[in-house]
Amino acid sequence: MTAIRVAVVDDQRLFASGMRMLVDAQDDMTCVGTAADGAEALELCAAERPDVLLLDLRMPVMNGIETLARLAASDAAASDTAASDAAASDTAASDRPRVIALTTIRRDDAVLAALRAGAAAFLTKDALPDVVTATIRDVHEGRPAPTEAEALDLLRAQGITVEANRRDEVLDALTAREREVFLLVAKGLSNAEIATSVFLSEATVKTHVRSVLMKLGLRNRIQVVITAHERGLVRA
DSSP states (O other): OOOEEEEEEOSOHHHHHHHHHHHHTSTTEEEEEEESSHHHHHHHHHHHOOSEEEEESSOSSSOHHHHHHHHHHHHHHHHHHSOOOOOSSSSOOSSSOEEEEEESOTTOHHHHHHHHHTOOEEEETTOOHHHHHHHHHHHHHTOOOTTHHHHHHHHHHHOOOOOGGGHHHHHHTSOHHHHHHHHHHHTTOOHHHHHHHHTOOHHHHHHHHHHHHHHHTOOSHHHHHHHHHHTTSSOO
């Protein structure tokens, strides 16, 4: 089994070292490097191509949100020069790492901004080690992360501006089955739960989820959740 390649970006060196030790202690993970700010993170990602990036949101030089934007820009540029194959999991195909945002405050505006910018999940820095490692594994495999429910709570707490005039734009791009899967993902259901609900195999559900992400230009499941809530397609 190939180890999950993880990189840690945090300006608190002690915290970054602790995360490195936690990752390296897992049989199925390896830490490929640490960085102290977003600029170093971009260099690290280019050199090591990690699968998962643990990214602090508040750092000097370049913060986490700007780092996510730079990663997205480089990803888009690469996509313009070469066609990407479909990903094997519920995440759009690219060389860009799957990002887990790190925060000290759960109810932080920056967390929601990071999720909108493409982060697949978020963790508070006091998260238990088992939660950290579970989140890394789930994000790497494209499964719903343990913090997805907390992301929904953030949407509710911070309020949602429903863009009702754009509802049809989302659904019109999808087939009837894809719409069904889209709405079930938006409600927080796992692939297994969706498969049971619509009487399909998990493999078929995964294929539909990939198709939804590609058609709507979304990176991961949590962006499906955010998009559906902002369009008023499901209730918060």
